[in-house]
Amino acid sequence: MKPRAPKTGYVDGAWWPYTADLVDELPGLITALADRLGPVLWVAYYLIDWDTPTRALVVDGQSVRLDWHGYTPAHTVELIDARNRRLVVLVVPPEADPRDACAAMTAAAAANGTPTVNELLGQGLRRRRARAGRKIAARRWADRTTSAN
Incomplete structure (x- = not known):
């Protein structure tokens, strides 16, 4: 969760449930918050x-x-208390790669973070693609320099 401060961005934090069974997973989140x-x-x-x-x-x-709404963005849950205060939590899909989940959750909890839900969920995937691209480029460069000798 983001630190208690003026709200920035759409989400207040992130959650990575074990399954897609809302009835089993939600009590743990509610208790934690x-x-x-x-x-x-x-x-x-x-x-x-x-x-x-x-x-x-x-x-x-x-x-x-519990209520589903058309205005609630995919991959979020909105929790509302008796005083009508709310927290919006990014839901990382249960099947997400652990590295992607960690990147999304870290970005969602950043104090002044303002990324969208889609940007948050794409964080880890983009980072892995960038690392893979650098490795491929390094291999190609090594192949060129080795074959030139």
Whole structure:
């Protein structure tokens, strides 16, 4: 999660669930954010991201309304408390490569970060492609210099 400060960017942090089962995964996130947000009463999510859509859930004795919305961007969940405060969390797909997940989560938690959800999810992939491109260029240069001798 980003430090507690004036909000920058669209997301407040990132989450990498183990599965696409919202009912199993969401209680852990809500519990982890309880100190920061308080009791969560409502969660908006992008329907297609999850295997098990449902309308309600009970977490630590508190009823939580779950709702999918067309305005909620893919790969995010929005958590809202009793005072109508909200946190928007980037959801890294469960099947993501660990290096990509780490890069996206680190970028999402940057204090003054303002990247979009798509930019965040593309972070690790772009970095790996750039490294691979440098390795290929280095190999080609080595092949040229070796074959010239």
